[in-house]
Amino acid sequence: MHLDLLSALNAARAARRACVLVTPLDGAGQRLVAAEEIAHDPLAAELAAALGERRSTVVEAQGRRIFLGVELPPPRLLLVGAVHISQALAPMAAAAGFDVTVLDPRTAFATAERFGAVPVIAEWPDVALPAYGLDPFTAVAALTHDPRIDEPALAAALRAQCFYIGALGSRRTHAQRLERLEKAGIGPALSARIHAPIGMAIGALSPAEIAVAVLAEVIAARRLPAAQPKAPQERSRAAANT
Amino acid sequence: MQADDAAILDQAEAWRREGRGVAVATVIETWGSAPRPPGSRVVIDADGHFLGSVSGGCVEGEVVSAAADVIASGVPCLLSFGVADETAWRVGLSCGGRISVHVERVD
Numbered sequence: 001m002h003l004d005l006l007s008a009l010n011a012a013r014a015a016r017r018a019c020v021l022v023t024p025l026d027g028a029g030q031r032l033v034a035a036e037e038i039a040h041d042p043l044a045a046e047l048a049a050a051l052g053e054r055r056s057t058v059v060e061a062q063g064r065r066i067f068l069g070v071e072l073p074p075p076r077l078l079l080v081g082a083v084h085i086s087q088a089l090a091p092m093a094a095a096a097g098f099d100v101t102v103l104d105p106r107t108a109f110a111t112a113e114r115f116g117a118v119p120v121i122a123e124w125p126d127v128a129l130p131a132y133g134l135d136p137f138t139a140v141a142a143l144t145h146d147p148r149i150d151e152p153a154l155a156a157a158l159r160a161q162c163f164y165i166g167a168l169g170s171r172r173t174h175a176q177r178l179e180r181l182e183k184a185g186i187g188p189a190l191s192a193r194i195h196a197p198i199g200m201a202i203g204a205l206s207p208a209e210i211a212v213a214v215l216a217e218v219i220a221a222r223r224l225p226a227a228q229p230k231a232p233q234e235r236s237r238a239a240a241n242t
Numbered sequence: 243m244q245a246d247d248a249a250i251l252d253q254a255e256a257w258r259r260e261g262r263g264v265a266v267a268t269v270i271e272t273w274g275s276a277p278r279p280p281g282s283r284v285v286i287d288a289d290g291h292f293l294g295s296v297s298g299g300c301v302e303g304e305v306v307s308a309a310a311d312v313i314a315s316g317v318p319c320l321l322s323f324g325v326a327d328e329t330a331w332r333v334g335l336s337c338g339g340r341i342s343v344h345v346e347r348v349d
Contacts, residue, residue, distance in 0.1 A: 001266055001346050001347070001348050001349070002348075002349050003255070003258050003259075003348055003349060006251060006254060006255050006258070006266075006348055007255060009251060010251055010252055010255055013251070023268075023270075023344065023346075025270070025320065025344065027318070055279075055280070056270070056279070056280040056281035057271075057280060058270055058271050058280075067268070067270045067280075067344060069268065069280075069281050070281060071281075074249075
C-alpha cells in the first residue's frame with residue numbers, strides 16, 4: 001500500500017466519508033473509491049453490494065481476485081442529557097469503540113468534571129447539532145426527559161437517518177412525544193424508528209444497568225440492522241408475507 | 243486505550259512517516275467460526291511492534307513474523323490459517339474456523 005493511499009484512507013475516515021479500498025490480490029492496481037464515485041467505477045455492482053451490506057469481501061472480476069475493504073466512518077454515540085445514566089453509559093460506550101459526545105444545555109449538568117475525557121457540549125440541540133454533523137454512522141440516545149431538549153435532537157436524528165435513535169420515557173410519555181413530533185412535521189413513517197422505551201429488555205433499574213441496556217440496543221442496531229423497528233406500512237407488509 | 247481497526251491505520255501512517263518499515267495485515271476471507279471478520283487488521287513495524295488483531299490471538303505471532311519478510315522484500319503475501327493446517331500444533335484457530343490474511347508493506 002502506498003503511503004499516499006493510506007493517508008487518503010485516514011483522511012476519509014477523519015472526514016466521516018465512507019469508501020472502499022480495492023486491493024487486487026495478484027499485485028498492482030490498489031485504489032480507494034469514495035462511496036459517491038462508485039456508480040462510475042468498473043466494479044460498480046460489486047462495490048455497491050459490499051458497501052450496502054457493510055461487509056468486506058473478495059470478488060472475482062476480469063479474471064482477478066480482488067479484495068474490497070469496506071471502510072466506514074467510526075461509529076459515534078451522542079448522549080442528549082448530561083444525566084446519571086449518561087455518566088455510566090459514556091465510559092462503557094467508549095470502551096465498546098464509540099466516539100461519545102454528551103450534549104445538554106443545562107450548565108449545571110453539562111460539566112467536564114462529571115464526564116472525564118468525554119467531550120461535553122453545553123448547548124441546545126438546534127445550536128450544536130449542525131456543527132456536530134449527525135449522519136447514518138451516528139447513534140443518538142435522548143435521556144433528559146425534557147421534551148424541549150430531547151425532541152429537537154430526536155427530530156434531527158430522524159432526518160439525518162442516524163443508525164440508532166432511542167428515547168427515555170414510558171410508553172405513555174412516548175405516545176405524547178409522537179403526537180408532538182407529528183405536529184412538528186415528523187410523521188409515523190419516520191418516528192417509528194425511535195426505540196422507546198429505551199434499552200434492551202433486561203429488567204434494568206439502576207443508571208448503570210440502564211446504560212448496559214441502551215448500549216446493547218445500540219450495538220444490535222449496528223450489527224443486526226434487519227432487526228430494527230419498522231415504519232407502520234413496512235410492518236404490515238412484513239406481516240402479510242409471513 | 244484499546245485501538246480499534248480504524249485508529250490503528252493512523253498509527254501505521256505515523257510509524258511510516260517516522261521512517262519505520264511498516265506492514266498492514268488484513269483478514270480478507272473467513273470460513274466457519276472465525277474470531278474476526280474480513281477487514282480486521284494488524285499493523286506491524288520492522289521491530290515487531292504491532293497493534294490490532296486478525297484473530298483471538300491465535301495467529302498474530304505468525305502474522306508478525308511474515309510481516310518482517312514483507313517489510314524486507316516489499317512483496318505482499320497471502321497467509322491461510324485453519325485447524326486443518328499442517329501447522330495446527332504451532333499456530334491454528336482453536337475455534338475451528340479458517341481465515342485468509344493479506345500482508346502488504348506501506349511504501
